[in-house]
Amino acid sequence: MERELLASIQDLSVTYHTRIGPVSAVDHISFDIYKGEILGLVGESGCGKSTLGKALLRMIDPPGEISSGHIIFDKEDVMQYDDDRMRDFRGRRASMIFQDPMTSLNPMQRVDDHLIEAIQVHEPKTSEKDALKRSSIMINRLGIGLNRLGSYPHQLSGGMRQRVMTGIGLVLNAELIIADEATTSLDVIVEAKLADQLREIRNEYGVSLLMITHNIALVAEMADRIAVMYAGHIVEIGDVYEVFEKPLHPYTQGLLGSVPSIQLNDRNELFKMPGEPPNLTHPPAGCRFHPRCQHAMPICSQLEPALIKQSSGQSVHCWLYQDHPDKNEKR
Amino acid sequence: MSSSFRNFLITRLLLTIPMILILVSLVFFVMRVLPGDPIRSQLGPRVSEEQADKIRERLGLNEPIMVQYVTYLKDIVTFNFGNALTQGERPIRDELGERLPATLELSIPAMIFTSVFGIGLGAYASKYRKKPVDYGIRLFSIFIYSIPIFFLGLIFQIIFGVRLNWLPLSGRMDSMILTTFNSITNFYVLDSILTGNWPAFWSAISHLIMPTITLGLALTGTFIRLTRINMIEMLRTDFIAAGRARGIPEKTLVYTHALRNTLIPILTLIGLQMAILIAGAVLTETTFSWPGIGRYLVERISLRDYTAVQSTIAVFAFFVGIISLIMDLMNALVDPRIRY
Numbered sequence: 173m174e175r176e177l178l179a180s181i182q183d184l185s186v187t188y189h190t191r192i193g194p195v196s197a198v199d200h201i202s203f204d205i206y207k208g209e210i211l212g213l214v215g216e217s218g219c220g221k222s223t224l225g226k227a228l229l230r231m232i233d234p235p236g237e238i239s240s241g242h243i244i245f246d247k248e249d250v251m252q253y254d255d256d257r258m259r260d261f262r263g264r265r266a267s268m269i270f271q272d273p274m275t276s277l278n279p280m281q282r283v284d285d286h287l288i289e290a291i292q293v294h295e296p297k298t299s300e301k302d303a304l305k306r307s308s309i310m311i312n313r314l315g316i317g318l319n320r321l322g323s324y325p326h327q328l329s330g331g332m333r334q335r336v337m338t339g340i341g342l343v344l345n346a347e348l349i350i351a352d353e354a355t356t357s358l359d360v361i362v363e364a365k366l367a368d369q370l371r372e373i374r375n376e377y378g379v380s381l382l383m384i385t386h387n388i389a390l391v392a393e394m395a396d397r398i399a400v401m402y403a404g405h406i407v408e409i410g411d412v413y414e415v416f417e418k419p420l421h422p423y424t425q426g427l428l429g430s431v432p433s434i435q436l437n438d439r440n441e442l443f444k445m446p447g448e449p450p451n452l453t454h455p456p457a458g459c460r461f462h463p464r465c466q467h468a469m470p471i472c473s474q475l476e477p478a479l480i481k482q483s484s485g486q487s488v489h490c491w492l493y494q495d496h497p498d499k500n501e502k503r
Numbered sequence: 504m505s506s507s508f509r510n511f512l513i514t515r516l517l518l519t520i521p522m523i524l525i526l527v528s529l530v531f532f533v534m535r536v537l538p539g540d541p542i543r544s545q546l547g548p549r550v551s552e553e554q555a556d557k558i559r560e561r562l563g564l565n566e567p568i569m570v571q572y573v574t575y576l577k578d579i580v581t582f583n584f585g586n587a588l589t590q591g592e593r594p595i596r597d598e599l600g601e602r603l604p605a606t607l608e609l610s611i612p613a614m615i616f617t618s619v620f621g622i623g624l625g626a627y628a629s630k631y632r633k634k635p636v637d638y639g640i641r642l643f644s645i646f647i648y649s650i651p652i653f654f655l656g657l658i659f660q661i662i663f664g665v666r667l668n669w670l671p672l673s674g675r676m677d678s679m680i681l682t683t684f685n686s687i688t689n690f691y692v693l694d695s696i697l698t699g700n701w702p703a704f705w706s707a708i709s710h711l712i713m714p715t716i717t718l719g720l721a722l723t724g725t726f727i728r729l730t731r732i733n734m735i736e737m738l739r740t741d742f743i744a745a746g747r748a749r750g751i752p753e754k755t756l757v758y759t760h761a762l763r764n765t766l767i768p769i770l771t772l773i774g775l776q777m778a779i780l781i782a783g784a785v786l787t788e789t790t791f792s793w794p795g796i797g798r799y800l801v802e803r804i805s806l807r808d809y810t811a812v813q814s815t816i817a818v819f820a821f822f823v824g825i826i827s828l829i830m831d832l833m834n835a836l837v838d839p840r841i842r843y
Contacts, residue, residue: 259750260750262748268749270745275741275742276744277745278742278746280839293751324840340749344749
């Protein structure tokens with residue numbers, strides 16, 4: 173399948189300057205986002221996946237900062253944008269849906285005003301009437317009744333609010349929508365509905381969707397590709413079928429093994445990953461996963477592996493699948 | 504107006520009545536427990552006891568205290584208030600009718616000043632959190648909060664009245680202009696506009712500036728700090744981050760989205776601060792010889808003029824009650840989540 177590149181993230185790092193020292197929440201990450209794809213970004217809490225999502229819009233607040241890297245979006249480096257261009261980029265080209273639908277809309281602003289404001293901020297020449305017309309079409313398209321346009325956020329259900337948030341991104345023809353745990357706080361039926369709708373939207377509008385979540389089942393269901401994050405690194409990235417069929421990285425294997433299955437029986441217990449995610453002020457040397465890894469080798473604690481594409485399709489960040497002169501040396 | 508809103512309004516109004524009743528009863532009994540009485544405080548010890556008793560009898564002070572209490576409550580309910588006990592025994596209603604406008608002419612602009620200035624500075628500081636300008640504004644707010652009002656007034660009088668001679672020291676209007684000034688409502692600024700008397704207008708304004716700023720500044724500190732802290736919290740919320748993520752300009756986010764949401768707790772504060780403002784008005788009026796009800800209250804307390812003090816406090820209580828009611832109603836109007 174010929175895929176067109178939308179964004180290319182190169183060597184991106186985010187550092188938080190805390191009292192106990194710098195924390196590299198996102199550490200030299202590189203990956204691509206293709207046009208019209210759904211990319212699932214999974215990992216444990218605190219692995220940096222939300223930070224990565226925010227960093228794509230350059231929304232890292234102090235004491236954090238993007239300490240290195242490039243975000244190439246349509247051949248332009250977003251990192252070079254000044255404040256005005258960045259403001260224009262946010263919303264018009266890339267938009268974000270947040271986790272908590274209860275708090276992500278202004279409680280004192282009506283639904284239509286949210287949409288109209290977003291349109292007029294980016295297209296000052298659009299009249300209020302035209303903006304309202306476009307908003308109505310979008311709201312209707314998302315399955316929300318037009319009588320809801322005059323409602324305040326507290327009068328909507330959680331699922332509706334998330335759809336409104338999505339609508340704000342789509343009404344501006346954003347090319348990338350970052351959904352940061354957008355479905356997590358919804359109940360399962362609403363979650364499934366919203367997920368379904370997001371996929372339809374992708375098909376219809378051809379937007380790319382970066383889905384940040386810890387719900388692996390949802391990724392399996394929806395995503396085209398999956399990226400697994402651990403302690404600020406992408407440890408494995410590839411086609412959903414390839415990764416689920418044959419996870420290569422020990423962490424991915426553990427992660428997939430810890431998902432409950434309906435077919436699970438007593439003999440086949442859930443996999444429990446030993447140890448805990450590392451403290452990122454003092455990450456382990458070498459591969460950050462090695463203290464918890466069942467296959468750790470001497471080199472794992474000394475050198476960091478690269479993210480290298482495998483013959484099976486996905487790329488893996490692990491010494492098991494790459495060579496190094498020191499690899500088999502015992503120290 | 505929905506029926507539930509009407510119910511809210513009626514309940515709220517009915518609640519104001521016991522509040523005022525408790526307050527005026529308290530004042531009634533406390534005044535009578537205090538040493539001294541209106542006759543002695545005015546005539547001194549040289550008047551014979553028989554003469555004093557005669558006056559007491561005439562004023563109804565010889566009656567049992569519960570009888571006096573009931574008479575007094577009747578007076579308040581009918582807004583009649585009776586006569587003052589000292590200094591010419593003028594009807595209190597006339598006295599308050601002249602003085603209340605003076606107090607309102609001072610406190611309303613002061614309230615506006617403190618709201619605009621306090622909320623504005625607080626919001627500005629929150630936008631530049633932990634920058635020098637934020638520290639400056641915070642320092643200013645503590646400074647202004649800890650200065651007693653009368654002292655602030657005195658400093659202003661010395662600087663702008665005596666040294667620079669820019670503004671008049673006291674009173675509501677130049678006495679030269681006042682002699683020919685005919686007042687309709689006792690709001691001098693309003694009256695001078697109504698009669699087209701521009702010299703009087705400027706005189707009234709120039710007399711208002713210092714007392715207004717003194718009284719207004721005294722409350723500004725609280726407003727700055729409360730606005731700032733609420734704004735900082737508001738700027739951390741998801742909907743602000745979401746607004747930023749869709750490219751809404753920072754200025755709009757701070758001064759429209761965040762500030763509008765912050766106004767809800769602030770409105771409640773304005774209602775509460777009104778009580779403090781009136782207490783401040785007593786001090787400000789004394790400092791600037793402003794002929795309002797605050798100064799009247801101070802004069803009459805030292806004379807132990809029971810009826811005058813009771814009635815003035817009843818009026819104060821009434822105003823505080825009304826204003827907090829108005830603030831509750833405004834809250835309901837501003838916040839779409841509150842619907843009665």
